[in-house]
Amino acid sequence: MKGRWLTWAPLVVFMALALLFAGRLLWPEEHVIPSRMVGKPLPAFSLPAAASDRPALDSRQFATGKPRLLNIFASWCVPCAAEAPQLMALRQAGVPIDGIAIRDARADVDRFLARHGNPFAHIGLDARSSVQLALGSSGVPETFVIGGDGRILHQHIGDIRADDVETILRIWQEAR
Amino acid sequence: MRRLVFLLALAFAAPLTAQTALPPAPYANQQLADPAQERKAHELMLTIRCVTCQSQSIADSDASMAADLRSEIRVRIAAGEQPEQIRAWLIERYGDWISYRPTAEPITWPLWAAPILLLAGGGVLVLGRIRRRRRNA
Numbered sequence: 182m183k184g185r186w187l188t189w190a191p192l193v194v195f196m197a198l199a200l201l202f203a204g205r206l207l208w209p210e211e212h213v214i215p216s217r218m219v220g221k222p223l224p225a226f227s228l229p230a231a232a233s234d235r236p237a238l239d240s241r242q243f244a245t246g247k248p249r250l251l252n253i254f255a256s257w258c259v260p261c262a263a264e265a266p267q268l269m270a271l272r273q274a275g276v277p278i279d280g281i282a283i284r285d286a287r288a289d290v291d292r293f294l295a296r297h298g299n300p301f302a303h304i305g306l307d308a309r310s311s312v313q314l315a316l317g318s319s320g321v322p323e324t325f326v327i328g329g330d331g332r333i334l335h336q337h338i339g340d341i342r343a344d345d346v347e348t349i350l351r352i353w354q355e356a357r
Numbered sequence: 358m359r360r361l362v363f364l365l366a367l368a369f370a371a372p373l374t375a376q377t378a379l380p381p382a383p384y385a386n387q388q389l390a391d392p393a394q395e396r397k398a399h400e401l402m403l404t405i406r407c408v409t410c411q412s413q414s415i416a417d418s419d420a421s422m423a424a425d426l427r428s429e430i431r432v433r434i435a436a437g438e439q440p441e442q443i444r445a446w447l448i449e450r451y452g453d454w455i456s457y458r459p460t461a462e463p464i465t466w467p468l469w470a471a472p473i474l475l476l477a478g479g480g481v482l483v484l485g486r487i488r489r490r491r492r493n494a
Contacts, residue, residue, distance in 0.1 A: 212411050217452050284379045284421055309382045310425035317450030319408035319422070 213338050216317030223251075223331050224315040228305025231282035232290045238279055238305030244331030248356035250278040250349070251325040252301070253313060255285050256293035258321040264340035265297035271346060272300035276353050280304040283313055283321050324349065328356050381421075382428030389431050398431045401440040404457040405430075405447065414457060 218224070223240050230237040243249055252268060254261040272278055280301040282290050290304065307313055316325065318336075326335040326349065335352045337345065389395040402416035409420035415427055433443055447455045459465055 212454075214408055214451055214454060217448075217450055284425070286379065308379060309428060310422055311429060313422075314426060314429060314447075314450070319451070 214317075214319045215338065216319075216333075216336050218317040219333050219336050221333060223325075223327055223333055224312070226305075226312045226315065228281065228307055228312060231280070231285060231287060231304040231306035232294055232299075232301075233287060234291075235280075235299070235301055235304045238281065238303040240331070242279070242303060243327045244329070246329040247277070248326060248328050248334070248353050250276055250353065251327050252278055252280045253283060253316070253318055253321055253323045253325075254280055255283045255321045256289040257285070258283075260340035261322045262293070262297050264322055264342075265300075267341040267343060267346050268300040269298045271341075271350060271353075274350055276350065277302055281307050281312060283307050283310055326352050326356065381424045384428040384431035384435075385424035386427075389435055391435070394434050395431075397440050398427075398434040401430055401434075401443060402427055405444070406455050406457055408451065408455070 223243055225240045227239045228237060243251070250271065268278060278300045280303070282304060285306060285308070287306070290306075294301075305312070316333075318325075320338070322340050324337040324341060325333055326337075328334045334356055335349075337349060341349065389398060399416065403414050405415045405426065407413045407415045407418035407420055407423040407426075409422050410418045413423075415423040415430075430443055434440065444456055444458075453460055453462065459468070461469070
C-alpha cells in the first residue's frame with residue numbers, strides 16, 4: 182500500500198508544479214514596487230524648468246512647513262492624461278502640487294498642459310530619470326505627499342482615480 | 358490558426374508603449390572607454406532588475422527606465438563608485454527586490470539550508486539501505 186503511494190508521488194508533484202507554472206504564465210503576477218523612501222526625507226535635487234510658464238523645481242522648495250504633492254508625470258504617458266482631472270480637483274481643493282516631467286521636452290510638456298490643464302506650481306524636467314530613481318519611483322504617473330518638514334509621507338502608484346482623490350486629500354490635510 | 362497569426366503579429370509588432378521622445382541617455386547603450394570599468398558596470402547591470410519589465414535585468418531590457426539606470430550606473434562607476442555601493446543605493450530605494458543577487462536575509466535561510474537538508478536526507482536513506490542489506494546478507 183505504502184509502495185503504491187510512492188509510485189504516484191512523483192506524478193502528483195509534477196502535476197502540482199505544472200499547474201503552478203501554467204497558472205503563473207497565464208496570470209502573471211502584477212508587481213507594484215513601493216518606494217522605500219516613504220518616511221524618509223526627500224532626496225536633494227535641483228531640476229530645470231520643464232514648461233515655459235512654470236518655474237524650475239528644487240527639493241528645498243518642499244521643507245516650507247506646509248505639505249505639498251509631488252506628481253511624477255510625462256507628456257508621453259497616457260494614464261497621466263487620465264489622472265489630469267483628479268489633479269485639477271485636488272488643486273481646486275487647495276492642495277499645492279509640483280510636478281516632475283520624466284524624459285520629456287519643453288514643447289511637449291507645454292502642449293500636454295494646454296490640453297489637459299496645469300495644476301502645477303513648479304515643474305522640473307528629469308530628462309534622465311535620475312530624480313525618479315532617487316525617489317524609488319518605478320513608473321509614471323506616481324504621486325508623493327511631501328510633509329512640511331520635507332519628509333515623504335505617502336506614495337500613490339499609478340494614476341489617481343476619482344475615488345483616490347479623497348484619500349490623498351485626507352493624507353494631505355492630516356499633514357497640515 | 359488565427360490565434361497563432363495574432364501571436365506572431367504581436368511578437369513582431371513595435372513596442373506598444375513608446376515611452377519617450379528623447380534619445381537614450383548618453384551611456385545607456387554606449388560602453389565605458391575603460392574595459393575594466395565597463396566590466397564592473399556590466400556585471401552589476403546583469404544583477405539589477407528592471408522595474409518596468411520585471412523579469413529582466415536592466416542589461417537585457419529595452420525599457421527607457423532601464424536605459425537611464427544603465428547610464429546612471431556607468432557614469433557612477435566612471436566617477437569611481439563601487440558596484441556594491443550602487444547596489445546598496447538602489448536597495449535603499451526599491452528594496453531587495455531590485456537586486457537579483459540572493460541575500461542572507463532570514464527569508465532565504467530555507468533556500469541556503471536546502472542542499473544540506475537534502476544531502477542529510479540522502480545520507481539517511483543510504484545508511485538505511487546499507488544496514489538492511491547487511492542484515493539480509
